[in-house]
Amino acid sequence: MASGSVSITIKLFSALREALGESEFELAISDISQASAQLDVAAIKALLSQRGAAWKEALNQPNLVHALNHKVVFTDAVVSEGDELAFFPPMTGG
């Protein structure tokens, strides 16, 4: 159960970065109530989706990939102070 304030780094890549006009920023989450559920990737997505329609649409694409501290995770991964959380479309390297 989370409490207090948590600060994390958000990174956006590719079409997501372009659509939202941001590539990296610090997100300070204050007022995390004792009663709130665990602070996971889904909670961060919900929080960022409140920034507007573009954010809501971009972060709710069915094929969105989330990487927590450089590792691809599901939305139930727990986020902690100092973590780096990245959102991006499926990768197309090689």
Add this chain to the structure above:
Amino acid sequence: MSVALQSEAIDVAAEYTQLVGDRPGAAVVTFTGYVRDHSDQHAVTELELEHYPEMARKVLSDLGQLAAERFGLRNWRIVHRFGLLAVSETIVWVGAVADHRGEAISACELIMDTLKTDAPFWKREQGPAGEQWVASRDSDIARRARWQSGEAQ
């Protein structure tokens, strides 16, 4: 046993020499990927590769390590470019050294099949029809899945 992320062209001959060193082992397999002049529907004149440096380095290092353990590699190397690339330029180079050809071929294939879907790079094509992000391909996802299902080994 290393990874390089670079904006400059890949010196394939120098990479090969470095990979093999004084002791080539019995089997050396390399893969070189180049920028195509077309996609499925459009002519392509230039390719821009965006990447997530810290994660790309970690994913590729872990992948090389995995291939080395699985196939008993004597040496391996993965080089991936980022930035603006012209048609016919190198994008990626993978080298694997093993005692037998089967292991070296499979290691190279595992690395390439996994890299396409798991390493954080995104291609943006430019051509007469404009610019567009390249969508992930079902065929790449299917090739990646073969290694997880045990179909490829």
